[in-house]
Amino acid sequence: MTALLSLPVLLPLLAAAASLFPVPRTAKRLLSTGTLAVVLADAVVLLVRADAEGPLVLKVGGWPAPLGVVLVADRLSALLLTVSALVALAVLLYAIGQGTAERRGPAAAVLHPAYLLLVAGVALAYLTGDLFNLFVAFETMLASSYVLITLDAGEERARSGMTYTITGLASSLLLLTVVALVYASTGTVNLADLARRTADLPDGTRTVLGLLVLVVFGIKAALVPLHFWLPDSYPTAPAPITAVFAALLTKVAVYALLRVRTLLFPQDGVDTAVAVAAVTTMLVGVVGALAQDDVNRLLSFLLVGHIGFMMFGLALSDPPGLAGTVLYMVHHIVVQAALFLAAGLVVREAGTPALHRMRGARAPSAALSLLFAVPALSLAGTPPFSGFVAKVALLGAGADTGGATAYALAATALLASLLTLYALAKAWAAAFWREQPAEDDEAPGTADAAAAGEPAGGPRREEETAGRGGARMARDEESGHGRGGEVRDAGGAEAREEDTGRGGGAAVQDEGPASGGRRGVLLMTGTAAAMTASAVAVAACAGLLAPLAQRAADDLLRPGPYTAAVLGGEAR
Numbered sequence: 001m002t003a004l005l006s007l008p009v010l011l012p013l014l015a016a017a018a019s020l021f022p023v024p025r026t027a028k029r030l031l032s033t034g035t036l037a038v039v040l041a042d043a044v045v046l047l048v049r050a051d052a053e054g055p056l057v058l059k060v061g062g063w064p065a066p067l068g069v070v071l072v073a074d075r076l077s078a079l080l081l082t083v084s085a086l087v088a089l090a091v092l093l094y095a096i097g098q099g100t101a102e103r104r105g106p107a108a109a110v111l112h113p114a115y116l117l118l119v120a121g122v123a124l125a126y127l128t129g130d131l132f133n134l135f136v137a138f139e140t141m142l143a144s145s146y147v148l149i150t151l152d153a154g155e156e157r158a159r160s161g162m163t164y165t166i167t168g169l170a171s172s173l174l175l176l177t178v179v180a181l182v183y184a185s186t187g188t189v190n191l192a193d194l195a196r197r198t199a200d201l202p203d204g205t206r207t208v209l210g211l212l213v214l215v216v217f218g219i220k221a222a223l224v225p226l227h228f229w230l231p232d233s234y235p236t237a238p239a240p241i242t243a244v245f246a247a248l249l250t251k252v253a254v255y256a257l258l259r260v261r262t263l264l265f266p267q268d269g270v271d272t273a274v275a276v277a278a279v280t281t282m283l284v285g286v287v288g289a290l291a292q293d294d295v296n297r298l299l300s301f302l303l304v305g306h307i308g309f310m311m312f313g314l315a316l317s318d319p320p321g322l323a324g325t326v327l328y329m330v331h332h333i334v335v336q337a338a339l340f341l342a343a344g345l346v347v348r349e350a351g352t353p354a355l356h357r358m359r360g361a362r363a364p365s366a367a368l369s370l371l372f373a374v375p376a377l378s379l380a381g382t383p384p385f386s387g388f389v390a391k392v393a394l395l396g397a398g399a400d401t402g403g404a405t406a407y408a409l410a411a412t413a414l415l416a417s418l419l420t421l422y423a424l425a426k427a428w429a430a431a432f433w434r435e436q437p438a439e440d441d442e443a444p445g446t447a448d449a450a451a452a453g454e455p456a457g458g459p460r461r462e463e464e465t466a467g468r469g470g471a472r473m474a475r476d477e478e479s480g481h482g483r484g485g486e487v488r489d490a491g492g493a494e495a496r497e498e499d500t501g502r503g504g505g506a507a508v509q510d511e512g513p514a515s516g517g518r519r520g521v522l523l524m525t526g527t528a529a530a531m532t533a534s535a536v537a538v539a540a541c542a543g544l545l546a547p548l549a550q551r552a553a554d555d556l557l558r559p560g561p562y563t564a565a566v567l568g569g570e571a572r
Helices: 002-018 025-053 075-098 106-127 131-149 155-186 191-200 203-221 229-236 239-264 272-290 295-316 319-350 366-380 386-401 404-432 439-451 458-478 492-500 515-540 542-557 560-570
Strands: 056-059 070-073
Touching (some): 002 025, 002 056, 002 070, 025 056, 025 075, 056 560, 070 075, 070 191, 070 560, 075 515, 075 542, 131 155, 155 191, 191 560, 203 239, 203 272, 239 542, 295 386, 319 386, 366 404, 366 515, 386 404
Antiparallel strands (some): 056 070
16 A cells, blocks of 8 residues: 555656657647546545555655655645645646647647656655655756746746746755755754654754744745745746646645644744734735736735635644644635636637736626636635635634734734635626626617718727727737737637637637637636536535544644654654
């Protein structure tokens, strides 16, 4: 059974290597999707066994801990691995439908390997049992994500990719420095061994190392004021790449904070530093979203703001708070992916990510409006969706803890939820709400036009024609045929190329997509619908997930079974 621990890391690495060979596109698609499906099934098995038996440990090469490398699956890591594998598989199917995975030239050769390498890095981060291999996991994710974020890079996307990469390299250098300092202070990097040895460090050393860990993983999790890189880099990537980044990468950093802070630097009572970071992150993120006109930047700022909700539970440092954080992470991974995938479809239909230009474009379908509305309402915490369940758990934990800091966290969370609802309502109205003129108002205009010798409905028709021309101009600019390319399309251009079989595609809606394009749109829409259904399923399964999150939180605060499973007799 412990051999199953290696599959989430090993299989994507082997599949990534195999996909580098010149094989047909269909074979690459089957290899990638099949690999992720196996990883998902393996993660489910690990979750069931870890919940029933306790932490599962694989000693790589047979070397005993703390000398050797170990992979550990407990309730928390197996749960997050399962949800992440599900999202990774869904996003890959969306990318295949969109056409991002069908690019000709250099991008076609690297998309599948880079994506599988990213999944391997995420799995390694969840399963690793030592700090150094946690650093290796983040480096693996950084290398592959830089390739993905700059696919078909123009000047703006390359500039944003450089911002992302430089920030990632700086945080990785700091992480490596922290690993070196921890090793110099304790003589080990094994997490289970560190849980015993850090308790013997002087208080000043423990405080400095704890703050360094918060800063390092705070950069990767986009905590305010270390968040500046995320809203500038994520919106420029293709829609499925943005979705998988938003769903997984920041949550891996939050997981690392949960694991390291609770195992190495446990707190008695409310953690003030984390509480301050939580409050500022929630407020700055959602207020920043209100000022955005680009739907992808709006969602990126909301992503930053809702990292603060996860810090809310970590700041409380008690079982109910950590359980709320775990539940919120599961909700956020699924909902954030569903929201960005739906936004990609909206941008494709409207031809622009700019909210003010969407109002002049043709309204997307009612089904698409529902695909956007459900995860949006869930993210805002509207009942009966999963966001409501997770936020109630956090608010209840804050009320149980009591005190000024806990009440301030709860009040900020309520305010941030209301502002999130307003921001997403604004985006939904711009994308889907169209006012229809009343018939009684059209008759006088028609009569006046006829009397003036103009065609019936002349002024209105000119306005509609101008609106369609403006939308087409926006699409031309984004595809490189207009002047300036002022509007960024995070993924719409690739979808239009898939539909038309050529670049640009400003007249997709007029000419009608080819049959292959229709299949792609159906796959994209079906995948987004499946993710939305998964978000609803998280709420429906709250009766199962909440106790599991509570048991995972108990494991974090009572690491005895974890250290005993890794170190054996030494832990006892």
